[in-house]
Amino acid sequence: MSPLSSQQFTNNRVVITEGAEHVPLNKEQFKTVTEVLTLPELQKDEIFVQNLIFSLDPYLRYDYQEGSKESSVFGFGISRVIASNNAKVPTGALVISPSNWADYSVIPKKSLSEVAVLDDVIDPKVPLSAYNGVLGVPGFTVWDSLNKIGDLKKGETIYISSAAGTLGQLAGQLAKRKGLRVIGSAGTDEKVAFLKNELGFDAAFNYKTQDKREALTEAVGEAGLDIYYDLVGDDTTEVALDLLNPQGRVVAVGILAYHQNEAPKPITNVYNVLFKRLRYEGYTLFDRFEHFAQFWREMTPLVASGDIKYTQTVVKAGADKIAETYLNVLNGTYKGKVNVQLAEI
Numbered sequence: 161m162s163p164l165s166s167q168q169f170t171n172n173r174v175v176i177t178e179g180a181e182h183v184p185l186n187k188e189q190f191k192t193v194t195e196v197l198t199l200p201e202l203q204k205d206e207i208f209v210q211n212l213i214f215s216l217d218p219y220l221r222y223d224y225q226e227g228s229k230e231s232s233v234f235g236f237g238i239s240r241v242i243a244s245n246n247a248k249v250p251t252g253a254l255v256i257s258p259s260n261w262a263d264y265s266v267i268p269k270k271s272l273s274e275v276a277v278l279d280d281v282i283d284p285k286v287p288l289s290a291y292n293g294v295l296g297v298p299g300f301t302v303w304d305s306l307n308k309i310g311d312l313k314k315g316e317t318i319y320i321s322s323a324a325g326t327l328g329q330l331a332g333q334l335a336k337r338k339g340l341r342v343i344g345s346a347g348t349d350e351k352v353a354f355l356k357n358e359l360g361f362d363a364a365f366n367y368k369t370q371d372k373r374e375a376l377t378e379a380v381g382e383a384g385l386d387i388y389y390d391l392v393g394d395d396t397t398e399v400a401l402d403l404l405n406p407q408g409r410v411v412a413v414g415i416l417a418y419h420q421n422e423a424p425k426p427i428t429n430v431y432n433v434l435f436k437r438l439r440y441e442g443y444t445l446f447d448r449f450e451h452f453a454q455f456w457r458e459m460t461p462l463v464a465s466g467d468i469k470y471t472q473t474v475v476k477a478g479a480d481k482i483a484e485t486y487l488n489v490l491n492g493t494y495k496g497k498v499n500v501q502l503a504e505i
């Protein structure tokens with residue numbers, strides 16, 4: 161989308177309509193509005209960006225203003241700064257930033273702690289879209305949560321749910337590199353084969369066609385389970401709690417079942433946490449951005465050399481295709497990261 165002038169911009173913006181909570185999301189709950197934006201007067205530290213490539217993460221952020229039946233939808237993406245009132249984020253910079261699903265956005269002051277300037281970080285051997293995935297917020301989440309909570313030890317066994325997804329693929333590979341035995345689950349046989357044949361998982365199963373308890377019990381074997389890396393937040397945790405060894409860990413990172421507005425069955429065996437002295441800890445990245453530089457130092461060479469693999473899809477389309485693509489992310493159409501590229505880079 162090109163600007164109408166240096167001061168005016170045609171902006172397509174996705175909105176979600178009231179009533180989207182507590183029901184499975186569908187296309188009708190989203191619409192795209194087209195508006196003409198005038199270059200806004202920026203408050204101190206604010207930036208105005210053109211959004212180039214959105215990362216379609218499974219969670220949705222939206223925030224109905226008082227009295228409104230519609231809200232913009234917010235996600236992370238890579239954007240170009242068009243105007244800046246912030247000395248740390250100059251005009252022209254490429255940034256990873258939270259932004260509304262639109263061609264153009266003002267990034268308000270409260271979101272600036274989540275903005276990272278990419279220009280000095282980008283490795284030309286890696287496509288820019290990878291900074292939405294394996295080298296972006298999802299990759300950082302995996303690297304940081306495994307370091308902070310996972311306490312991975314050689315010879316241990318880890319199980320990862322949604323293992324063929326963006327976070328799951330990386331979690332499995334980082335655990336393998338540390339000498340763990342890695343088990344994953346995914347929703348199609350093709351994804352299960354991918355985990356075993358392409359990413360080197362030791363075992364994998366299809367959680368839709370196989371009984372989870374039987375499949376995981378068999379995959380874990382006599383050695384038992386040491387870490388459950390939970391990306392789903394459903395009753396799979398109940399199976400994992402029964403199989404975990406003493407001093408095992410549950411790293412709670414994702415809630416894919418909730419993103420689908422499913423009502424997961426309650427967990428009835430939390431006593432395992434006490435008797436086995438388990439560590440059950442949640443992770444969010446929002447107070448961890450200061451560690452991004454270290455993440456990039458460690459992970460960029462591994463991704464650039466191909467030692468860490470990743471799959472991604474870049475859908476080149478307008479803002480009006482973001483919601484549909486997002487719904488396809490949730491229903492398992494893709495493997496790994498999905499991006500919608502709105503503009504040429």
Ligand SMILES: NC(=O)c1ccc[n+]([C@@H]2O[C@H](COP(=O)([O-])OP(=O)(O)OC[C@H]3O[C@@H](n4cnc5c(N)ncnc54)[C@H](OP(=O)(O)O)[C@@H]3O)[C@@H](O)[C@H]2O)c1
Binds near residue numbers: 301348415419490
């Ligand atoms: N804590 C944090 O700071 C943080 C940061 C980033 C992401 N996250 C969260 O981590 C989770 C994973 O993110 P991601 O980007 O890697 O997503 P993802 O796994 O790529 O998500 C898409 C996949 O989820 C699977 N899926 C959808 N519904 C499911 C369900 N009910 N049960 C099991 N699998 C389901 C589908 O694969 P199948 O074909 O295998 O079903 C689909 O392809 C999300 O909940 C995300 O919000 C948390």
